[in-house]
Amino acid sequence: MKTWQQWAYHGCRLGLGGLFLYAGLLKADDVPAFAGQIAAYRLLPYQVNYLLAATLPYVEILAGGLLLANRHIRPASLLLAAMTLVFIVALLSVIARGFEIDCGCFGPHDSSTPQQALLRDLGLLVLAHFTFHLRNQCVARKGV
Amino acid sequence: MNNHFDFSEMPRILLEAVLILSLGITVGLAVNHRLVTDLLEGNVVAPQVATDAVPAGIELLPLPVDIATVQSALTSGSVLLDARISELFNEEHISGARSFPLDEADTLIPALMEELPPEASLITYCNGYGCPDSYALGVKLLAAGFRNVAVFEGGIPEWRDAGLPIEGEK
Structure with a gap:
């Protein structure tokens, strides 16, 4: 693995992990408010909104923390990529239905449009993709 | 860049991803066990937010409540607001509800604010999950200064299907 690839790998890993850890901490701080923001998507029954609000931030914190700690990189980045795909589908449905809501991606005070x-x-x-594949280069090189 | 990926590793990677997901969910449920218990018992209602706790420019959103919560909230003095047009309200509405059409909200809200304190518990409803008016009314009520606003998303159809009291000309 070349030096620039190592730099790119660590940059992607730290960027992705840091963003999800930050987003998870903000959302975990006010679960009812986050539940309200999920409810604004009008996709799920109200109980599921609360359950998702209670659990999703901790999955983000755990996976983000693993990336920052350089542990279980490929499973963590794969999981975050899968979650991001689900978020993208939810956002597309909001845009298709013409809702003007705050995305809630970074907690109750995030006023980003969909x-x-x-x-x-x-x-x-893209970050998750490169984190996963650049990690593959490391693993292949080390033979582990 | 060598892009060869050893797919024999994929099952292990997927398994570890599922384990991370499961661990995160478990931790989340454990940390929020009180909320989850309240949820299972149908006791979760919209949180009260102090006026000075709301930063400028932040839109408050009403939280959804289920049918059991609506029933218990009504017995404890919550006000149920029907967001549909008055013709539909006259045909049928949940017993004890007030007509509060979304189209007339801007004129009706000032009168409601004179009648009720900001911390009054309000629940809006309309014609079920496909109807956005109750949610839009909830947003308006919160924006006007009410601090305890919830939405009964099941609305008239769920209430009727549950065999609960309905009033009206029908």
């Missing part, structure tokens, strides 16, 4: 959040999520998906 369009802005969609662009950000596409960026996160």
Whole structure:
């Protein structure tokens, strides 16, 4: 693995992990408010909104923390990529239905529009992709 | 860049991803066990937010409540507001509800604010999950200064299907 690839790998890993850890901490701080923001998407029954609000931030914190700690990189980045894909589908449905809501991606005080959040999520998906594949280069080189 | 990926590793990677997901969910449920218990018992209602706790420019959103919560809230003095047009309200409405059409909200809200304190518990409803008016009314009520606003998303159809009291000309 070349030096620039190592720098790119660590940059992607730290960027992705840091963003999800930050987003998870903000959302975990006010679960009812986050439940209200999920409810604004009008996709799920109210009980599921609360359950998602209670659990999703901790999955983000855990996966983000693992990326920052350089542990279980491929499973964590794969999980975050899958979650980001789900977020993208939810945002597309909001845009298609013409709702003007705050995305809630970074807690109750995040006032990003769905369009802005969609662009950000596409960026996160790219970060997750490179984190996963650059980690593969490391693993292949080390033979582990 | 060598892009060869050893797919024999994929099952292990997927398994670890599922384990991370499961652990995160478990931690989330454990940390929020009180909320989850209240949720299972149908006791979760919209949180009260102090006026000075709301930063400028932040839109408050009403939280959804289920049918059991509406029933218990009505017995404890909550006000149920029907967001549909008055013709539909006259045909049928939940017993004890007030007509509060979304189209007339801007004129009706000032009168309601004179009648009720900001911390009054309000629940809006309309014609079920496909109807956005109750949610839009909830947003308006919160924006006007009410601090305890919830939405009964099941609305008239769920209430009727549950065999609960309905009033009206029908």
